[in-house]
Amino acid sequence: MVVPLIYAVNNAFKPLDEIFMFPPTLFVRNPTMNNFIDLFGLLGNSWVPFSRYIFNTFFITGMGIIGHVLLASAAAYPLAKHKFPGKSFMFSIVVLSLMFTPAVTAIPNYMIMSWLGLIDTYWAVIIPAFAYSLGLYLMKQFMEQIPDVLLEAAKIDGASEYRIFWTIVMPNVKPAWLTLIILLFQILWGSDGNGFIYSEQLKSLHFAANQVVAGGIARAGAAAAVALILMSVPITLFVFSQSRIIETMATSGMKD
Amino acid sequence: MQNWWNLKLREVKANKHSYVLLAPYMVLFALFTVLPVLVSVVLSFTYFNMLEFPRFVGWQNYTRLFLDDDVFLIAVKNTLLFAVITGPISYIACFVFAWIINELSPKLRAVMTLVFYAPSISGNVYFIWLMIFSGDRYGIANGILLKFGFILEPLQWLKTEDYILPIIILVQLWLSLGTGFLAFIAGLQTVDRTLYEAGAVDGVRNRWQELWFITLPSMRPQLMFGAVIQITTAFAVADVSIALAGFPSVNYAAETIVTHLIDFGTTRFEMGYASAIASVLFMIMVGSNLIVQKLLRRVGE
Incomplete structure (x- = not known):
């Protein structure tokens, strides 16, 4: 391996x-x-300064992760702990969406992006990442194991649902945050703009890396170096978060 | 009836905060996942080139797909081949490796988890494989075979139809110990230890019976989750194919449904036709997932 x-x-x-x-x-x-x-x-000789590619990748990855963790957690809490009309329907659609790849929706997505005026902006990559369904799924499954007693106690003390979410639920699901962070990091770090970004100054590190590799034999050495840099970052992150991720995965199961 | 609606409405109002919390995510989810699937199905019945307004053509795209498009049939054949081989093998490999790792001490377990998971997390570094299977004698594969005299001149691995599919399958398997693998490791750790003792009393005689009657049923939820992940990836082969075999590949030897979709969607701008391909892919993926879910419910019964 x-x-x-x-x-x-x-x-x-x-x-x-x-x-x-x-x-x-x-x-x-x-x-x-x-x-x-x-x-x-x-890279020093590239048309766009190399630091620009680094900034782009960090910006896309960072914004995508923050937004996704916040939105997916907020949505996971009611799905895990509340009872309301439409709940099982919404969750089953999310599960259904785990069953096909983004390739299926690529064409209409482009049309929707262009309708929203997001083509050739960072947001075309960032905003869809907010609604990544595997993250919501894992977060919801993990939240289910928070004891109801904890939430009841807060409710009796007069805390609003939003307060409960922010001060009780969120601190209790830290392992799941880390898992979502790693999952999203993997996707966004390796993103080359998904066909939405055309301007050279908005392109990602991974795109720049591919340019180096495309140089062929003359750049075999530099290509190997770039491969090492690209793969070492996610692997390092995983080393430090492994036990938390496994903890999250323990609740990942699909119940009948 | 009036009563029922009032009741529902009151329920909705009482749970206002739930909807408020859900709204931001669900709006985006609807916009970028649900709506596109619906639009794709609608477009698949039209002729649409992005310039003119879509024109309704009925089932024409679908009949063309299955009757007139030879390359699509190659793509379907390749995709099914990939899925039938990499799907089950990777699923079983995920479980077997997780099972072996579970027997190790926690320290060693962490190291082995990293070793097996590293390829799938290391990002899109398939070009390592380009170096291994390069067509000159400096690639590892050619180098070893030449050195030991199995071949006399370097093989054009990625330009020869017969080798392309096996190589892609190999790389796909290498990448496949992903989220499902982690779920299995975690699932194995959560199996209730007392069940094994109870099993021993009830006459479980060997490790295989223990596996079938206790371990597998206890982690059925993780097995179902892992299946969804593995099946979906098994049908979605495209990036590896494009990176290794090129796009289009030699004589379409590595064409998959997804690369065919990319071809018509981004090169030829036949959006209606591409949408029909997407709809077929959607049906195949969701259909096989639902069937496997049904089968997995029977594990250990």
Whole structure:
């Protein structure tokens, strides 16, 4: 499983003559930072400053995550703990939406985006991420295990539902936040604009990385370096949040 | 009847805060998920090129899909092949690896979880595989085969029809230990230990019986959730195909329903036709999910 990843890590530190060596090797012999230096040289010369791509990816990822965690939690709370007309209908539609991929809705989505005037803005990527259905699903399942007694007690003390949500429910579902953060991070970090973003200065890090890779053989070293940078960020995040994510997944089951 | 409506209305009013909390999410969800599915179904019965107003054409797009479009049939064949192979294998692999990992000490378990989950979280770095299966002799695959003399000259892995599908399946499997895998690990940890003791008293003799009669039924909810995730990904193969085999691939060897949809939606601007493809894909995905859900309800009965 990890062999391709080990290969990728090693390739990033191989000098060019080792990348193009026969027979090819898995491990690097004379590690060098040249690929990274090349990469930064390459990016320093790009038409749009490289820091711009970094900012774009961070902005999209950050806004998407904040919005999604807030909106999905707010929606998950009544679905998990309240009884009201339309509840089971709404939840079953969300579950149904887990059963198909975004490719199904790509064309109408483009039309809706253009109708809303969001084409070629960050928001075309950010706003749909708010309504990502797996996040709501996991959050709702996790909230169900909050003891009702806790909520009842707050209600007797005169707290409003909004207050209960913010001061009691939210602090209790921290593991689920982390899970939603990681899920969204994975999607948004790797996003290349989903076909909604055309302006070079709004494009993402992942798009810039693909440009480097598209340089072909001459850039094999820089491409390996960029692959390492792109994959190390989500993996590091997962290392630190693993136990919380597993805790959330324990409640992920679909009940009959 | 009047009474029933009044009752419902009063219920809605009493739960005003629930709707307020739900509203922001649900509005966006309706706008970006529910509405597009409906629009897609409507458009699939029209001729629409983004410039003129959609013109109703009845079932024409669908008849063209199944009767006149040879490439679509290749796409369906490939997609089903991917789904039938990667779906069950990845699902079983998710469970087996989770089951093995569950027996380890917590420290080792955390490390192994990372090892198995790393490929799916490492983002869209399929180009590692481009380096492995590159067509010159510096790619690992060619290098090893050449070195040991199995082949005399480098193989054009990603440009030869016979190799493209197996390679995509391999990469797809490599990527497939994702959310479902994590759900299984978590599910195994929540199985009530006392059930195993009770099982031993009731005559469970070996690990297999324990697995079938106790472990699997206890984690049925996670099994259902994992199935949804794995099935949906198994039918949605596109990114890997485009990244490795190119778009379009050699002689459409790696064409899938999703790449066919991308072709008509973003290259040819035949939106009505593309919507018909999307609707077919929707039916296949949701249909197979619902069938598998039915089957999984029977586990351990």
